[in-house]
Amino acid sequence: MTSVGTSVARKEGMDRATGAAKYADDLRFPGMLVGRTVRSTIPRGRVTGISLDFDHAGFTVVDHRDIPGENTIALIEKDQPCLVNGVVRHAAEPILLLAHERREALVSANVRIDYEREEPLYDPTRSEQVFKHVLIEKGNLERGFARADVIVEGTYSTGAQEHVYIETNGVIAVPEKGGIALHGSMQCPYYVLKALKVLLGGAVQDIRVIQTETGGGFGGKEEYPSMIAAHACLLALKSGRPVKLLYDRGEDMVATTKRHPSTVRHRTGLTRDGKLTAMQVDVLMDGGAYCTLSPVVLSRGVIHAAGPYRCANTRIEGRVVMTNTPPNGAFRGFGAPQTQFATEVHMDRIAETLGIDPVTLRLRNALKPGDTTATGQKLGPDTSAIDVLREAVRRSGFKRKRTKLAGSGRGVGLALFYHGAGFTGSGEVMLGSRAGLETTPTGVRILVANTEIGQGTRTMLAQIVADGLGIAYEDVAVAQPDTAVVPDSGPTVASRTCMVVGGLLERCARRMSEQLNGASPAEHHVRRGRLHVEERYEAPPGRQWDDQTYRGDAYATYAWGCDVAEVEVDPVTHEVRVAKFTAVQEFGRPIHPAMAQGQIEGGSAQGLGWALLENVVMRDGAMANAQLTNYVIPTTLDTPPMDVVMLENHFAGGPFGAKGVGELPIDGPAPAVVNALRHAGLDVRAIPATPEALAAAPRLAPSRNGETAAAPPANGDAA
Amino acid sequence: MKLTVNGTPREIDVHPLKRLLDVLREDLELTGTKEGCGEGECGACTVLVDGEPVVSCLMPCAQADGCDVTTIEGLSGEYPLQRAMMREVGAQCGICTPGVILAAHGLVEAARKPTLERVREALAGNLCRCTGYEAIHRAVLSAHAERHGTATAAAAAAASEA
Numbered sequence: 001m002t003s004v005g006t007s008v009a010r011k012e013g014m015d016r017a018t019g020a021a022k023y024a025d026d027l028r029f030p031g032m033l034v035g036r037t038v039r040s041t042i043p044r045g046r047v048t049g050i051s052l053d054f055d056h057a058g059f060t061v062v063d064h065r066d067i068p069g070e071n072t073i074a075l076i077e078k079d080q081p082c083l084v085n086g087v088v089r090h091a092a093e094p095i096l097l098l099a100h101e102r103r104e105a106l107v108s109a110n111v112r113i114d115y116e117r118e119e120p121l122y123d124p125t126r127s128e129q130v131f132k133h134v135l136i137e138k139g140n141l142e143r144g145f146a147r148a149d150v151i152v153e154g155t156y157s158t159g160a161q162e163h164v165y166i167e168t169n170g171v172i173a174v175p176e177k178g179g180i181a182l183h184g185s186m187q188c189p190y191y192v193l194k195a196l197k198v199l200l201g202g203a204v205q206d207i208r209v210i211q212t213e214t215g216g217g218f219g220g221k222e223e224y225p226s227m228i229a230a231h232a233c234l235l236a237l238k239s240g241r242p243v244k245l246l247y248d249r250g251e252d253m254v255a256t257t258k259r260h261p262s263t264v265r266h267r268t269g270l271t272r273d274g275k276l277t278a279m280q281v282d283v284l285m286d287g288g289a290y291c292t293l294s295p296v297v298l299s300r301g302v303i304h305a306a307g308p309y310r311c312a313n314t315r316i317e318g319r320v321v322m323t324n325t326p327p328n329g330a331f332r333g334f335g336a337p338q339t340q341f342a343t344e345v346h347m348d349r350i351a352e353t354l355g356i357d358p359v360t361l362r363l364r365n366a367l368k369p370g371d372t373t374a375t376g377q378k379l380g381p382d383t384s385a386i387d388v389l390r391e392a393v394r395r396s397g398f399k400r401k402r403t404k405l406a407g408s409g410r411g412v413g414l415a416l417f418y419h420g421a422g423f424t425g426s427g428e429v430m431l432g433s434r435a436g437l438e439t440t441p442t443g444v445r446i447l448v449a450n451t452e453i454g455q456g457t458r459t460m461l462a463q464i465v466a467d468g469l470g471i472a473y474e475d476v477a478v479a480q481p482d483t484a485v486v487p488d489s490g491p492t493v494a495s496r497t498c499m500v501v502g503g504l505l506e507r508c509a510r511r512m513s514e515q516l517n518g519a520s521p522a523e524h525h526v527r528r529g530r531l532h533v534e535e536r537y538e539a540p541p542g543r544q545w546d547d548q549t550y551r552g553d554a555y556a557t558y559a560w561g562c563d564v565a566e567v568e569v570d571p572v573t574h575e576v577r578v579a580k581f582t583a584v585q586e587f588g589r590p591i592h593p594a595m596a597q598g599q600i601e602g603g604s605a606q607g608l609g610w611a612l613l614e615n616v617v618m619r620d621g622a623m624a625n626a627q628l629t630n631y632v633i634p635t636t637l638d639t640p641p642m643d644v645v646m647l648e649n650h651f652a653g654g655p656f657g658a659k660g661v662g663e664l665p666i667d668g669p670a671p672a673v674v675n676a677l678r679h680a681g682l683d684v685r686a687i688p689a690t691p692e693a694l695a696a697a698p699r700l701a702p703s704r705n706g707e708t709a710a711a712p713p714a715n716g717d718a719a
Numbered sequence: 720m721k722l723t724v725n726g727t728p729r730e731i732d733v734h735p736l737k738r739l740l741d742v743l744r745e746d747l748e749l750t751g752t753k754e755g756c757g758e759g760e761c762g763a764c765t766v767l768v769d770g771e772p773v774v775s776c777l778m779p780c781a782q783a784d785g786c787d788v789t790t791i792e793g794l795s796g797e798y799p800l801q802r803a804m805m806r807e808v809g810a811q812c813g814i815c816t817p818g819v820i821l822a823a824h825g826l827v828e829a830a831r832k833p834t835l836e837r838v839r840e841a842l843a844g845n846l847c848r849c850t851g852y853e854a855i856h857r858a859v860l861s862a863h864a865e866r867h868g869t870a871t872a873a874a875a876a877a878a879s880e881a
Contacts, residue, residue: 010805016813017801019751019791023814026750164848166755166763167814215753215814216848249756454812454849598808598854605851628760628846636839636852 003463003473004656007594011458011478016213023213024170024185029242032172033060035235036106037245038096038113039255040088043120043324043621047086050096053110060239062097067234069201073226074194077131080290080327082199082230088115090289090326091622092255094227099235099243120324120621124263124286127321131287132295134302136316136374136550144278144313148269152350156266156342157686158670160286160616161259161331161609162623164633167215169256170246171229173236179206180233185214186225188491189449193483195226196233204237208484217453218606219330222493223292224256253626257329258616260285260297260320264305264342269313274356274364276311279374283318283339288327294320297328299424301335303554304667306374307343308385308418309365314374324621330493332603333666336419337610344415344671345685348678357402358675359393362416375554382649382659384560384586389416391645392562392584401566402679409571410579413675414564417667420555421587421651421660422496425545428537428556433490435504436534437465437512439525443475444512446505447534448489450497451481455662456595457497463591464502464655468509471520487534495660498591499556499651500537506655507535540653557651559587559659563604563668565640567676574691576612578640578673586647588659593646596661600644603665609634611670615688720784724749725793735781739773740764742780743790751791751817755846762845765818766790772822774844789824791817800827800862809858811849819845823859827866833859 015021040047052061064071064083071085072078084095095113100106121127145151171184180200186192189209196207209229214221232245247255262285269278283302287294302318351358366385372378392414393399401412422428436447446465452458462476469476479486489501512533516524524531545552564582569575583600590596613632617624625631650657674684682689683698721730724747731746743749743766752775755763759777766775767789794801800820803809810816822845826833833841838859839852847855863869 007808010808012805012813014796014801014805016810016816017791017804017820018794018796019749019817021813022750023753025754026744164846165812165814166761166846166848167753167812168755214812216812218848249758456808456811594808594854595811598811598850601851601853602811602849603851606848627758628756629758633846633848634851635844635846636842636856639852641835642851642853 002467004467004591005589005593007592008459008463008473010456011462021213023167023215024172024183025246027172027183027212029172029174032242032244033099033101033239034103034106035097035099035232035243035245037094037231038098038111040084040091040093040095042088042115042117043091045088045115045117047084047088047095047113048116049114051112053112058100058105059109060099060235062234062238066238067199068203069199072198073230074198075223075292076295077291080292090324091620092326094231097231097235099239122323122325122621124284124321124323127323129322131291131320131322132298134298134318134550136302138374138376139313141278141280141313141315145269147277149272150353151267151269152353153267154346154349155263155685156345157263158261158338158341159688160261160328161614162253162616162631163218163220163331165216165218165220168247168249168252169221169224169228171225171232172242172244173232174242175236175240176206179204180236182209182229182233183212184225184229185221186211187217187221187451187453187493189481189483190488191223191491192226192229195230199230200233208482211451211481214451214453218332219334219493220256222330222491224329249628250626253631254623255326257292257327259331260287260294260328260335260338262338264339266342266346268346268350270350270354272354274354274361276309276365278313279306279311281305281316283316285320286323286328287320288323288325290327292327292329294328296424297330297335300420301339303375303420303424304336305339305343307340307347308367308416308560310367310371316374325618332606333663334494337607337667337670340417340667341670341687344417345674348413348675358414359389359398362389366416373554376551377553380557382557382588382651384647384649385416385418387647388560388562388584388586391647392564392582395584395643395645396564396582398564405679409680410566410568411676411678411680412564412566413672413679414562415668415671415675416562418558418560419495419664419667420558421499422556423494425547425554428500429539431490431537433500433504433537434487434534435489435501435508436487436532437505437508438532439521439530440477441525442522443471443477444469444521445477445479447479447486448501449481449483449486450489450501451492453492455599456592457492460498460591460595461502461505465505465509467656468506469513469521495662495664498658499654499660502655502658504535504537508533556653557659559585559661559664561585561664561668563672565669565672565676567673567680569677569680569682569694574694576677576689578608581640582643583665584645584647585664586649587661587664588651588654589648589657590646591656591658596646597644599661600665601642604642604669605634605639607666607669608639608673611673611687612689613638615690720781722783722785723787725789733780736779738776739778739780739783740775743775749790749792753814753817755814762822763815763818765821765845767821767824789821791820794820799865800858803858803862803865807854807858807861809850809855815845815847819847819855826859827862830867832863
């Protein structure tokens, strides 16, 4: 009996539906204190004085001098301090930590910080500090433009986005004999462990990190938990007692990372019949005050910036720069939603310029098996751009609606997109992930550091192992991620858990199977003792990547999607209602179809929120609307009925043909909606497309064939 | 103050303005009720007070004096919507799930089959960032059918395949 491909009962059982599941805030330890973070109230300057205007009795107070190792949150760079030592680079930067038994005492403790202010920089176009610059070149751009009949240019921008996991960031640090245990809400226990080792130096021997039930992540609990964990550990070490540090919603929104705002400029050459001859793309992202993961966000962004299209002459240049706002960081999609928003909106403008319908334009240029991407990667047989496009057009009745809705104040638009599975470039090789499998008296237990944060990690990995071993799914257990127990199988990010870690576990299962000699794992365990196997990631033969030139196989493979959005715009309020949403996506093979569908529906809703509702308002370098009252995410009344189709095109390099599905669904909704708004007569080049923005948007006139009118193709540029 | 929680009479000595949410989580150790925003926007802390859904983060406990409060722990664990939320993957990360289940409780209990629009309206105050709500809607409709014995063999089969 196989479990892969069926929606088996989840490993979590009923705990999430009964209230029995314990999240960080539900845990208590004897003698536990509560922590508070005192943060900067200016965006840039120097701390000139700190005064604690309260009775210190019962308080633990920590500043940068209490850090035994390096004052940094180690990630790609070591530029971000754990606690401010003089220099403030953004608002809400952590300066001082307090702990006390009573939350009321903590809240009322008055800390005065004096500053010498400096002029903040908010405009990324004026920033001279570049965290990362990438250049991707293919063919000969000048020759490509010379062959073009038409050149279309455009600039597109996207706003920041807050993750709004419904469980805010929270951890508990517990001093243990000779060391410390950190329990918390997180995606990547080993990232936290690495950061704590650098912070605590040799002062603490045994550090272990344990993931608690995690109420959503979406990238927001990729790197940030290292910061809150560091703070809780410092307070716990100084007080000698367990310390819980939990952000309320306002602090979580003000202080933690957001999706990078972006501006993307396109200049595109085409023949009159709509074949791409040259693509020039310029990407600028706002990194905020510290580097965090910005270099790799930019990387994924630029690699996806040409969209799922074939063009012999391409030049993509990207920069991510420093500004005096809280650092931006990982968010589902990781740069690719920003760049593909630009490409897909630009494609509809090209279609308009050429007088070709948007489906035909895409069909003429969409990547096919054997084509090469901008980095020169030759695509395999699991390349489904054409398939998802055709299916989405057919299912949604796109062509009929395109004609029918023209001039009605309604509109229908589509977006074609793709998403690389696993770490970019040589990332997986550098990670060298390890996954383990051991026998138990009742079957086997999976040993990986990948976290279940709602997406179904435990269940999906157990399905792969069960089928790999040929045993019942029920006989597979999954260890709670605890760095003292599980090996470093890498972070839970980048749509990698199923394809990469699932792939390692499939190998573990097959190797264990050979060693069992026909016995069941439980029989072997009882009669001959524990059997343990571990597999380490190795690059597939033939995969090439050059980090300097950005040439080669950027990803192991890609997942493909086409979304169609149908919108109605209120003529008075300019509110947009998404009436219908169709998502056709191919990500190899769904291991657990119901959960895979949940990724598509949830990612699509999050993308629709980013497109239409979610507006991070920055004032004096800080988020001014840091509350759910006026940072609005989609509710049941804002989300459309969704028609989800999962096409299968198995990837030989993935477990049972699977790729990754976590991020793909958030690439398409924003451009599909904006293209639908364009069809409805509104020229939108930036998101969020709030009612205020739409009221000010230029109007387009519909033409007789349902396509919006634009200047006829001419020899000159259409801007 | 006195109140009945999940059928058991409780007497507690707390400040009358303490949030019902904190009384439940801290004084009564019923941590199944979650805090998502503390401002009544997300619905994660929804409980039933005298049968009506309320956001317990906005209710001073004095207001619940003498009332009958139901939290997620008060359901059996076998309640149709609890099972449907797991089966249909209406619960992903699970943090909003207790609130969603209690907010939809009235719909599931009512004899009349709710329309999809009615489900959307009833749950408009409960934010979920994982599911896009589609699976939650499926779970509520499926639970209603199960609760009232109207689930046909075909619907049950479809639900188990979904």
